[in-house]
Amino acid sequence: MRRLVLLFVVLIVYGSLYPFAGWSEPGAPLFSFLFAGHVRVEKADLVQNVLAYMPFGLFMVAWLMRSTRFGVALVTAAVAGGMLSLVMEAIQQFLPSRDASRIDLVLNIAGSMAGGVLASLLRGETLAGPRLAALRAHWxxxxxxxxxxxxxxxxxxxxxxxxxxxxxxxxxxxxxxxxxxxxxxxxxxxxxxxxxxxxxxxxxxxxxxxxxxxxxxxxxxxxxxxxxxxxxxxxxxxxxxxxxxxxxxxxxxxxxxxxxxxxxxxxxxxxxxxxxxxxxxxxxxxxxxxxxxxxxxxxxxxxxxxxxxxxxxxxxxxxxxxxxxxxxxxxxxxxxxxxxxxxxxxxxxxxxxxxxxxxxxxxxxxxxxxxxxxxxxxxxxxxxxxxxxxxxxxxxxxxxxxx
Structure with a gap:
């Protein structure tokens, strides 16, 4: 499971920074995108940013739940996903072809948490988990x-x-x-x-x-x-x-x-x-x-x-x-x-x-x-x-x- 977490980290880095060309000095402070004005985002982009981090959260929580409680694993996955997304958004400011956005950061964290919740449902660790597990065991x-x-x-x-x-x-x-x-x-x-x-x-x-x-x-x-x-x-x-x-x-x-x-x-x-x-x-x-x-x-x-x-x-x-x-x-x-x-x-x-x-x-x-x-x-x-x-x-x- 740990290898799958590392694999998705590599894929996220690759997808966030491609094409790795045209590096230049950003025209604004490094984390200024966190305080930028409202930016209109397409519904498809919202879904994409959530889905991109869901596998990371899924496998991270599934891996951590082998040795810790679900709540701790979920918070850890959310923080790890947020830190990874923050670093990627900051580095994207050095790439003219990419746009850094605080909305992407929030959605990536949401995706990490959604993946973690899905992992817990599969293991029956949440309130709905035992019911779903019983229904699944029946069929x-x-x-x-x-x-x-x-x-x-x-x-x-x-x-x-x-x-x-x-x-x-x-x-x-x-x-x-x-x-x-x-x-x-x-x-x-x-x-x-x-x-x-x-x-x-x-x-x-x-x-x-x-x-x-x-x-x-x-x-x-x-x-x-x-x-x-x-x-x-x-x-x-x-x-x-x-x-x-x-x-x-x-x-x-x-x-x-x-x-x-x-x-x-x-x-x-x-x-x-x-x-x-x-x-x-x-x-x-x-x-x-x-x-x-x-x-x-x-x-x-x-x-x-x-x-x-x-x-x-x-x-x-x-x-x-x-x-x-x-x-x-x-x-x-x-x-x-x-x-x-x-x-x-x-x-x-x-x-x-x-x-x-x-x-x-x-x-x-x-x-x-x-x-x-x-x-x-x-x-x-x-x-x-x-x-x-x-x-x-x-x-x-x-x-x-x-x-």
Whole structure:
């Protein structure tokens, strides 16, 4: 967990100070931005500043709660996040391309605290925590692996609903339904690659849902409810649209999951489906028809707007989910070779796919995608703890083994 905290500190420093060029003497005192006048901030920027520090707070509190109380861990995470943000905002004054703001500082602290509260909810340490833990225990399996499976589902949902700025404005409602309306008017214009991508991804995630749901509970119904909620949210999230391709892909995935409800080897099937969905999405041409070169600078295309978060999640979650399923299916003694071989194989395949995009109209090859894919694969293997927790005579016992 400590390594993940350090990793996100490095990412925050990189994202805050990029492009590390054009350093110059600031024209105002170092901390004058704390007392500057009111600055108008877009809603998307508000969300971005909170989300940027949430993983830091999440992993910081999860790490500290191993040896201290939740309250102390939360305050420590908030102070650490605030100090890190203050230093970054101060240094940004030496970079003409960056703007220091006290609003960013406040939002970064809020993000650190929000991440910390989320960590406590997962452990049942707050007033709502025990209730949520009991509700979860009724429907879902417990242990390190189910936690990772739920994280994979949450990452997918977040990738589909970012920038997380809902609005009931009529303009957004028309925009959210406009693509679906036009597709229904001209169904021949539907993009088959997108349908296949949605179908493979959702069928694979359905396998993930099956592995985290307790025996005897309606896994398919729970997963279907999640997918329906996410698709409906696309209508009211700023910049998002509900598409006919998404609906068709979800229907195809639902039928596949119904037909394979009794099939074993759900983990391996899920890996194949999610991997196939990623390859299809990578090889599909883009909308503008332009040809682009290959970008060798990490995260340069992801830091310019909140849409960069969506791009990061779109690449990260499939490999996180595949790593979870692979860990689920691999006996404990054989996991280290799987991690190493999988990292090399994924790095090579994703690099080849990204490099090939130089010949695909409208696609943009990016080294960032390779790094995110490898990170998504490696991180789920780093979490310690028993694979599953089983309730026996009112006591928790650890259970391990392949699925």
């Amino acid at each position: 879902l399996r417990r242990g390190t692996l189910p936690n990772l499976g739920l994280a994979a589902l949450a990452l997918w949902a977040l990738s589909q609903t970012s920038p997380l700025v809902p609005t009931l404005d009529m303009g957004q409602l028309r925009h959210g339904l406009g693509l679906l309306y036009r597709s229904l008017q001209q169904p021949q214009a539907m993009q088959v690659a997108q349908v296949l991508t949605y179908a493979c991804y959702l069928a694979g995630l359905g396998m993930v849902a099956r592995t985290v749901t307790r025996e005897g509970k309606p896994a398919l119904l729970l997963f279907g409810s999640l997918v329906a909620c996410v698709l409906l949210l696309k209508i009211i999230i700023e910049g998002r649209q509900l598409s006919l391709e998404a609906i068709a892909g979800a229907f195809a995935a639902w039928m596949f999951l119904l037909l394979t409800s009794r099939m074993r080897r759900a983990a391996w099937i899920g890996i194949v489906l999610i991997g196939a969905g990623f390859v299809i999405s990578e090889m599909a041409p883009g909308p503008d028809g332009m040809m682009y070169g290959f970008n060798w600078i990490p995260l340069v295309g992801q830091m310019r707007s909140l849409s960069g978060l969506q791009n990061i999640l779109d690449i990260f979650w499939p490999f996180f989910a595949m790593a979870y399923l692979a860990r689920l299916a691999t006996p404990i003694g054989h996991r280290q070779p799987v991690v190493v071989i999988g990292t090399v194989l994924i790095g090579a395949v994703v690099f080849w796919l990204e490099w090939s995009q130089q010949g695909l109209p409208g696609r943009f090859g990016d080294i960032t995608q390779v790094l995110l894919a490898c990170a998504g694969w490696v991180i789920p293997w780093t979490f310690a703890g028993p694979d599953f927790l089983v309730e026996v005579a009112g006591k928790k016992t650890a259970a391990r083994g392949a699925y």
